[in-house]
Amino acid sequence: MFNYKVISRILGILLIINGGFMALCLPVSIYYWETDSVSLAISSAITLACGFLLKHLARNNKNKDLKKKDGYLIVTSGWIVMSFFGALPYLISGAIPSLTDAFFETISGFTTTGASILNDIEAVPRGILFWRSLTQWIGGMGIIVLALAILPFLGIGGMQLFVAEAPGITPDKLQPRIQETAKRLWYIYVGLTLTEAILLYLAGMGAYDAINHSLTTMATGGFSTMNASLQGQPAAIQYIIIVFMFLAGTSFTLTYFGLKRNFTKIIKNEEFVVYLLFTLAITVIVTLTLLVVTDHGIERSFRDALFQVVSLITTTGFVSADYTQWAPFLSVLFFILLFVGGSAGSTAGGVKVIRHVVLFKNSFLELKRQLHPSAVMPVRISGKAIEQNIVYNVLAFIMIYILVFLVGVTLLSSMNVDFDTAFGAVATSLGNVGPGIGDVGPVDNFSGMPMAGKWLLAALMLLGRLELFTVLMLLSPHFWKKR
Amino acid sequence: MFNYKVISRILGILLIINGGFMALCLPVSIYYWETDSVSLAISSAITLACGFLLKHLARNNKNKDLKKKDGYLIVTSGWIVMSFFGALPYLISGAIPSLTDAFFETISGFTTTGASILNDIEAVPRGILFWRSLTQWIGGMGIIVLALAILPFLGIGGMQLFVAEAPGITPDKLQPRIQETAKRLWYIYVGLTLTEAILLYLAGMGAYDAINHSLTTMATGGFSTMNASLQGQPAAIQYIIIVFMFLAGTSFTLTYFGLKRNFTKIIKNEEFVVYLLFTLAITVIVTLTLLVVTDHGIERSFRDALFQVVSLITTTGFVSADYTQWAPFLSVLFFILLFVGGSAGSTAGGVKVIRHVVLFKNSFLELKRQLHPSAVMPVRISGKAIEQNIVYNVLAFIMIYILVFLVGVTLLSSMNVDFDTAFGAVATSLGNVGPGIGDVGPVDNFSGMPMAGKWLLAALMLLGRLELFTVLMLLSPHFWKKR
Ligand SMILES: [K+]
Ligand SMILES: [K+]
Structure with a gap:
């Protein structure tokens, strides 16, 4: 029934990748002369060893066919196994001594959630914090493959919808071109991460913080290396973060078209247009509310509003102000924003804009269908039924x-x-x-x-x-x- | 386009009914020698006059055809017009001097909601309070017709589902037998109201309170004549209210079958079985929670739990204890119960149990459909696709x-x-x-x-x-x- 050998092989590969990234934290740790280098080395060694073992177990497998059921099993168990191994650096270094907390922090990383149990982030060694940011970046990378290739193949929740637009992918088959496509989108992911890090550095952020924040921005993760998150940061830095959060919440396929200067593709993409206009509309409402309830002036109010709205809609979760103190109305509004989610095919979580578009269109059509029960009225997205x-x-x-x-x-x-x-x-x-x-x-x-x-x-x-x-x-x- | 004459005629009839019920409050008011008799008489006269005028306007109409669109217009405007005229006794007597408040109290009555703006209910004259209870009872009567005849005909939100079971009604046409059916169900409504009033009286409630509470129970309305609602009432009275709330939240068609001793129809009705079992299951959970967080003993805990669970599931809204003080868990649970709603074809509001059944079955089927995309898996209710x-x-x-x-x-x-x-x-x-x-x-x-x-x-x-x-x-x- 299940092709356990292939599953084991893939989990092995995932652990090897995981252990490799862990090893990347070693130089950071050594550079800062911190005590956590040893624990990072041990964690990485354990993870790599287990990875190679799992891969080795599957060496004589001749049946390379994967069925849908195998796909479900791999995806879910992959994320869980990664999170247990990813917790090793926290546990071994003692930065997070409890298994529950360490697992929470790691899965919060790999799922790009960014909820943290750390009371004092700045007390954690920098090598470990770099691993913390990397878990989100790896998670984001995983999501791009998942959204583009695996979920549409598994037929999950209408993801086919969006993928029909992606280059080289059909909703029905995992085509050979998928590898090439994934690579192309990863280049964009890596490129944007580097660009953001450089811009943040130029805007005055330290190199370490700049890299960490760009890793967690592009993953729409939201882990910060600072206890205050991005509160009190200079306007330039906040605006840079805003732009890259928005890009991270945009379908990477669209960004690819953007880089190819195929702007008609972007303007005709209904999900993107709704994502953009919705973000702007809510920002205007929040700005106006802030002008009424605070005395921060127009630029600061606009920036605070835009930052928080983009941060929540893209599911990044960076914080530039304690918005729950602003007004009860904004608490409710921001609570509702937790359900929006960015675009499909981005690293954003949540329901996703495209699903909301389908939901709204179908609901309005249902009213019309009531009056004309015999008429056929399909939902149309970007002009297509x-x-x-x-x-x-x-x-x-x-x-x-x-x-x-x-x-x-x-x-x-x-x-x-x-x-x-x-x-x-x-x-x-x-x-x-x-x-x-x-x-x-x-x-x-x-x-x-x-x-x-x-x-x-x-x-x-x-x-x-x-x-x-x-x-x-x-x-x-x-x-x-x-x- | 719209058949305004017929619409005017029907609104006229509704106002005449409204004014007639208002006149019914006069004897109550006179019996208690209260000052509000005059305001009730004036309100009733105004309402009756306007009703006859509207009916008169439509006297020469030969086209008696009603289209779907007319139906929507009549239902909505009917409820609104009734609520404006129904507010007259409050306004004229001065019991509720503000138009906003008086309209709120009246529409809360006619919609059988039972939310009140009265700070001191017991200070309001008894004739006016009787009118307040009557608005709910009239609203409940209206809902039975609406649910059984009008909404399925208009094709609203799957109401056809339930009506397929009702005697003498097909989802496609307003059949002549509908009048007979409505009458039969109204007899049940009136009969249950009288029975409850007598039982409450026998259990020791005063005649006036017994009648008022039975009127608002059967409407799943929940207006009480007492500031404390049913807090501190004897166990017998609370149990009687529980039973009749549950009956009021049961489809009146099923109660009809019950009176005809056709019990197989009841047991085979999936909505009823779910409604019953869900109520019991939640009651058990709440009872257990109360045993942990209070020291009221088992009978009191069970009664408090059952009362509040039935009151919320049936959307009646009577209160036997301040349940928000019990435990945060119960606040959340009871908040969720606000979305359940009783059975379709009862006087209960909300989403309704049948829709939840469809929702759940379809959601689980969707998981199966994911694995077998080509298989046809219709939702089955009571065994029927x-x-x-x-x-x-x-x-x-x-x-x-x-x-x-x-x-x-x-x-x-x-x-x-x-x-x-x-x-x-x-x-x-x-x-x-x-x-x-x-x-x-x-x-x-x-x-x-x-x-x-x-x-x-x-x-x-x-x-x-x-x-x-x-x-x-x-x-x-x-x-x-x-x-
Ligand atoms: K996040
Ligand atoms: K109610």
Whole structure:
């Protein structure tokens, strides 16, 4: 039934990549003459060894066919296995002594969520903090492949929709050209990360902080190396971060077209247009509110508004101000933004703009269908009629998203977490955003959550990151039936 | 385009009914020798006069055909017109001097919501309070007709689903037998109301309170004549209320079958079975929680739990204890219950159990469909496959419900209402429940809401009561196009 040898091989390769990136942190640690070098070396060695072992186990496999079911299993177990091994540097160095906390911090990294249990980030050795930023960057890289190649192949929640536009990919098959496409998009990912790091450095940020922040921006991760996140940073730095957060939340396929100067593709892409206009509209509303409730003047209000709106819509989760103090209205608005999500095919988490577009169009059409029950009215995206079963799939995705959210809130509140906090923590974890409201607000962290709550939130991060179905599928007995 | 004459005629008849019921309050008022008799007489006279005038205007109409569009217009405008005229007794007597408050209280009555702006209910003259209870009872009567006959005919949100089971009704046509059916179900409504009033009286409640509470129980309305609602009432009275709330939240068609001793129909009705088991399951969870967090003992804990769970699931909204003080977990759980709603074809508001059943079944099927994309897997309710377009319709309904909820919360919070209160007030208004959380919790009222907020909540009550589409349709320009 399952092709365990191929699964083992792929998990092995993932661990080797993981261990390799860990080794990259060694020079950083050595450069700063810190004590954590040894623990990074040990973690990397263990991870590499296990990786090679797993790969070796599968050496005599002749059957290289992967079925859909294998795909679900690989994706979910891959993320979980990576997170356990990724926690080694925290545990061995003692930077995060508890397994629960270390696993939470790591899966929050690999899922690009950015929720943290660290009370004093600046006290953590720089080599370890660099690993922390790298987990997000690796996670972002994984997501690009996942969104472009694996999820559409698995038929998850309407991801076919978006991929129809990507070069060299058809929704039905994993074509040979996919490797080439992935490479091309990774070049963009790497290129944008370097560009942002250089710009941040030029704007006055230290080299170490500049690299770390660019790694976590492009992953829409939001881990910062500073306790205050980006509060109080100069305007230039905040604007640079805003631009790159927005790019990270844009489909990488579109950015590719942009670099090729194919701007009509961009303007005709309905998801992008909605993403852009929605971001601007909410920014205007928030700016106006800030002009009323604060006396910060127009530039500062606009920048604070734009930063927070882009940070939440792209699910990055950087913080430039404690926005929960601004006005009750903005708390509610920003809570709702936790459910938006950036574009499909970006590193952003959440529901994604394209699904909202399908949802809204279909809802309005339903009113029309009521008056003219016999007329056929398909949902159209970028001018093309969408197949009924894909629309159906998108609606089911959103419904399950809401159900998972409500189950999460109920479970978390049963651990004596209050109303606001439970709503905020679950929404921000499931949406891979990072900061929530209540006790897990933008200037707080998750260290005070009950232990069971941390495991619950970790599970929600994974569910959200893997577009629900990939993980939920494994929970159905039907999946494990031999056939 | 619209058949205004028939519309005018029907609105006239509605006002005549309205004025007639108002006149019924006169004897109550006179019996208690209260000063409000005159204001009731004037209100009734104005309402009757306007009713006869409207009916007279349509006297020479030969075209008696009603189209779908006329139906939408009649239902929505009917409820609004009734609410303006229904506010007259409050305004003229001075019991509620402000138009906003009086309209809020009246539409809260006619929509069977039961949210109140009265700070001291017991200070209001008894004739006026009787009118207040009657608005709910009339609203409940209206809903039975609406659910059984009008909404399925208009094709609203999958209501056809349930009506397929009702005697003498087909989803496609308003058949002549509908009048007979409506009458039969009204007899049940009246019969249950009388039975409950007698039982409450026998259990020791005063005759006046017994009648008022039975009127508002059967409407799943929840207006009480006592400031404390049903807190501190004897166990017998609370149990009687529980039983009748549950019956009021059960499809009246099923109750009809029950009276005819056709019990197989009941056991085979999937919505009823889910409604019953869900109520019991949640009651068990709440009872166990109460045993842990209070020291009230098992009977009291069970009764408090059952009362509150039934009150919220049936959208009645009676209060037997300040449940928001029990535990954060229960606040979250009860907040979620605001979205359940009783059975379709009952007087309960909210989303309704049947829609949740469709939603859940479809969501689980979607996971299976992912693995076997070519297999046809229809949603089955009570063993019968449901047409795809009805499932679609149900999903669209739930989506729009959530959208309206979020828009409501955003608007209300922009009026400086805090997070919990905004969530609670909007959920309870849209679901026609009554009590919320935060500042509009079970022992609070809506008098402190901002004025614009009261109109917003009134609109949400109407939207929820008329199953969204009926009202939203009128907001689309498409609806008003001549054709
Ligand atoms: K994030
Ligand atoms: K109610």
